[in-house]
Amino acid sequence: MTDTVWALTLCLVALAALLVLRRRMPVAFWWLVGYPLVALRVLATYRATMDACGLTVPASAVRRATARMVGREAAPVPPRRSFPVPTGSGLVMRLRMATGQAPEDFMASADRLRHAWSAHAVHIRPTKPGRLELRLIGWDVLADVRRPRQQSGGLLSLPLALRDDGRWHVRDFRAVPHELILGATQSGKSVYLRNLLCGLARQSVVLVGIDCKWGVELAPFAPRLSALADTPDRANELLDALLEEMEARFRLIGLASAGPDTVLTSDVWGLPDKVRPVPVVVVVDEVAELFLAASRDDEKRRDAMVTKLIRIAQLGRAAGIYLEVCGQRFGSELGKGATMLRAQLTGRVCHRVNDESSANMALADISPEAALAATSIPAERPGVAILGDSSGGWSRARSPHLTLDEAAAVCRATSALVPELPRLDSFRPLVAAEPAGVAAPAAPVPTVRPVTE
Numbered sequence: 131m132t133d134t135v136w137a138l139t140l141c142l143v144a145l146a147a148l149l150v151l152r153r154r155m156p157v158a159f160w161w162l163v164g165y166p167l168v169a170l171r172v173l174a175t176y177r178a179t180m181d182a183c184g185l186t187v188p189a190s191a192v193r194r195a196t197a198r199m200v201g202r203e204a205a206p207v208p209p210r211r212s213f214p215v216p217t218g219s220g221l222v223m224r225l226r227m228a229t230g231q232a233p234e235d236f237m238a239s240a241d242r243l244r245h246a247w248s249a250h251a252v253h254i255r256p257t258k259p260g261r262l263e264l265r266l267i268g269w270d271v272l273a274d275v276r277r278p279r280q281q282s283g284g285l286l287s288l289p290l291a292l293r294d295d296g297r298w299h300v301r302d303f304r305a306v307p308h309e310l311i312l313g314a315t316q317s318g319k320s321v322y323l324r325n326l327l328c329g330l331a332r333q334s335v336v337l338v339g340i341d342c343k344w345g346v347e348l349a350p351f352a353p354r355l356s357a358l359a360d361t362p363d364r365a366n367e368l369l370d371a372l373l374e375e376m377e378a379r380f381r382l383i384g385l386a387s388a389g390p391d392t393v394l395t396s397d398v399w400g401l402p403d404k405v406r407p408v409p410v411v412v413v414v415d416e417v418a419e420l421f422l423a424a425s426r427d428d429e430k431r432r433d434a435m436v437t438k439l440i441r442i443a444q445l446g447r448a449a450g451i452y453l454e455v456c457g458q459r460f461g462s463e464l465g466k467g468a469t470m471l472r473a474q475l476t477g478r479v480c481h482r483v484n485d486e487s488s489a490n491m492a493l494a495d496i497s498p499e500a501a502l503a504a505t506s507i508p509a510e511r512p513g514v515a516i517l518g519d520s521s522g523g524w525s526r527a528r529s530p531h532l533t534l535d536e537a538a539a540v541c542r543a544t545s546a547l548v549p550e551l552p553r554l555d556s557f558r559p560l561v562a563a564e565p566a567g568v569a570a571p572a573a574p575v576p577t578v579r580p581v582t583e
Contacts, residue, residue: 156268156269156274157218157219160216160218160219160220160268160269161216164268164269165216165221165268168214168220168221168247168248168249168266168268169214169216169221171247171248172214172221172223172247172266173214175246175247176208176211177205177208179243179246179247180208180209181205181206181208182242182246183239183242183243183246184235184239185208185209185231185235185236185239186206186207186208186209186228187206187207187228187229187230187231188204188206188207189204189205189206189207190207193207207228209225209226209227209228209231209262210225210226211223211224211225211226211264212224212225214266217265217296218296219267219268219269219271219296220249220250220265220266220267220268220296221265221266221268222263222264222265222266223263223264223266224257224261224262224263224264225261225262225263225264226260226261226262227260227261227262233254233255233256233262236254236262236264237254240252240253240254243264244266247266249266249267249268250267250268250269250270250271251266251267251294251295252264252265252266252267253265253267253294253295265295265296267294267295267296271292271294271296272292272294272511272514272526272527272528275291275292275513275528275529275530275531276530277530278298283300283302285333285334285335285409286302286303286304286330286333286335286409286411286452287300287301287302287303287304288300288301288325288326288329288330289301290322290325290326290329290529291322291325291515291517291527291528291529292527292528292529292530293517293525293526293527294525294526294527295525299517299525299527301326301329301477303409303411303452304399306476306477306519307446307447307452307453307476308443308446308447308452308453308454308455308474308475308476308477309453309454309455309475309476309477309478309479310455310456310460310472310475310477310478310479310492311323311454311455311456311457311479311481312456312457312458312459312460312479312480312481312483312488312489312491312492313458313479313480313481313482313483313515314458314481314482314483314484315458316509316512317481317482317483317507317512317513318481318482318512318513318514318515318528318529319456319458319479319481320347320534321513321529321531321532322479322481322513322515322529323413323415323454323456324532324534324537325529325530325532326413326454327351327354327413327537327541328532328537328540328541330411331351331354331540331541331544331547332540332544332547333547334408334547334549335408335409335410335411335549336356336408336409336410336411336548336549336551336554337351337354337355337356337411337413337548338355338356338357338358338368338372338410338411338412338413338554338557339351339355339357339358339359339412339413339415339559340358340359340365340368340412340413340414340415340420341358341359341360341415341416342359342360342361342362342365342416342419342420343360343415343416343419344360344361345358345360345559347415347416348413348415349559350534350537350538350541351537351538351541352541352559352560352561353541353542353544353545353561354541354542354544354545354547354548355541355548355558355559356548356549356551356554356557356558357371357554357557357558357559358557358558358559359557362420362422362428362431362432362435363431364557365420365435366431366434366435366438367557368554368557369435369438369439369442370438371553371554371556371557372410372412372438372442372451373438373441373442374553375410375449375451375551375553375554376441376442376445376446376449376451378553379398379407379449379450379451380445380448380449382398382401382405382407383395383396383397383398383400383401383448383449386401386402386405396448397447397448397449397450398448398449398450399450406450407449407450408450408549408551409450409451409452410450410451410452410551411452411454412442412451412452412453412454413454413456414439414453414454414455414456415456415457416456416457416458417455417456417457417460418457418458418459418460420432420435421435421436433466433467436466436467436468436471437467439453439455439467439471440467440470440471440474443471443474443475444474453474453475455471455475458483458484458488459483459484459485459488460472460488460491460492461487461488461491472491472495473495476519477518477519478492478493478496478516478517478518478519479515479516479517479518480492480493480500480501480504480515480516480518481504481507481512481513481514481515482504482507482508482509482512482514483504483505486501486505489501489504489505492504492518493516493518493524496518496519496522496524497518497522497523497524499524500516500518500524503516503524503526504516511528513528513529513531514526514527514528515527515528515529545561
C-alpha cells in the first residue's frame with residue numbers, strides 16, 4: 131500500500147512539474163515532451179491524414195500492377211516527406227508534391243492538418259518548384275514574446291516582431307525602404323516604434339523625428355536624435371532641409387560616377403565607404419496631427435508637406451533616406467496626395483485600429499484577407515499586428531515589450547553615436563546635461579512582460 135501511495139505521489143508531482151514547465155518554459159516543454167509526441171503522431175498518421183485531406187494521388191501503373199500480382203489494391207500515394215525536424219516553436223517537414231498537385235491545395239487544407247495533428251497552427255509555403263515547407267507550431271508563440279538573442283542582423287536590418295509561424299520579422303530598410311505603421315491607442319504601436327528606435331540607436335544611422343504633438347512621443351529619444359520637429363511649421367522647414375540633403379547626395383552620386391575608372395552606381399550604396407553618406411531614417415509620428423488643417427493657409431502647408439514627403443519616398447531610397455510613417459489613422463482626409471504617399475510606403479504594419487477604413491487603407495491594396503484579419507485583432511491582445519508587404523504576403527506578429535524608460539535609457543546610452551549632419555544642426559533637440567560628477571546610469575536590460583501599450 132505504501133509503495134502505491136509513493137508511486138501515485140511521484141506521478142502527481144511529475145505531472146505538476148510538467149504543467150509548470152509548460153506554462154513558464156514552453157520551449158523546454160516542447161523539446162522534452164511536445165516534439166516527441168507530435169512527431170510520433172505525424173509519422174504514424176501521415177498517410178491516413180493526407181488521404182483524408184485529399185492530398186494524395188493514385189498509385190502509379192507499376193505499383194498498381196505489382197499490387198494486382200499479390201492480390202491487393204494499390205493505396206493512394208501521399209507526397210514524399212522528410213523527417214520532422216524540431217524547431218524552437220514546432221517542427222518542419224519538407225514535402226515533394228506529386229504530379230498534378232499545387233501549393234494552393236495544401237494551403238487550403240492547413241486548418242484540417244492542424245486539427246488532425248492537434249497543433250496550434252500549420253503554415254505551408256512553397257520553397258522551389260514542386261517542393262513545400264510544412265511548419266507546424268506547437269503552441270501560441272505570440273502569448274509571450276521574448277527578445278531575440280541577436281539584436282541586429284546588420285546595418286539597417288533589425289528583428290522587430292515574432293511572427294505566428296515562429297520566425298522573426300526583420301525590418302530591412304534596404305529591401306523595404308519605407309513603412310506605414312498604424313494602430314489605435316493602447317494597441318502596441320508605440321512598443322513597435324520603441325523597438326525600432328532602440329535598434330537603430332545602436333547603429334551608425336541619422337535619426338530624424340517629426341512629432342507634431344509638441345514632441346511628447348519622441349522627446350524621450352532626443353539624446354539620440356539628430357533632428358526633432360514638434361510643430362507643423364517646424365516640420366515643414368525640416369522637410370526642406372531633408373530635400374536639400376537628398377539633392378546634395380544625388381550630386382555626390384553623379385560626381386562619383388563621372389570618372390572614367392569608377393564603377394557606375396545609382397545609389398549611395400555603390401559609393402566607396404570613405405565618401406558614402408550616413409543613412410537617414412525619418413520617423414513621422416502621428417501623421418494626422420502633421421496634416422490637420424483649420425484654414426486655407428494650413429491646407430496649403432499640408433499639401434506642400436505631403437508633396438515633400440512623396441518626393442522623399444520616391445527618391446530617398448537611392449540617397450539613403452528612409453521613411454517610417456506612424457499614426458492612429460491614415461486616410462484621404464490627409465490631402466490629395468495621401469494615396470500617392472501610401473503607394474510608396476511598401477512596408478505595412480497594422481495594429482488594432484478604431485475603424486475599418488484605416489485597416490483597408492493600410493492593407494486592402496496588399497490583400498483583402500489581411501485587412502479583414504486586422505479588424506479582428508482583440509483588444510485584450512495589445513501588440514499583435516498584421517504585417518504586409520507589396521508582394522501580397524502577410525502574417526500576424528507581436529513585438530517584445532519595451533517600456534518607455536528602458537527605451538529612453540538606451541537612447542541616452544548611445545547619444546555619443548549621433549552622426550554629424552550639418553544641414554540638420556539647427557534642428558538638433560536640446561537635451562538636459564547630466565549633473566557634474568554623476569555618472570549616467572547604464573541602460574537596463576529590457577524585461578519581458580505582456581504588451582500593454
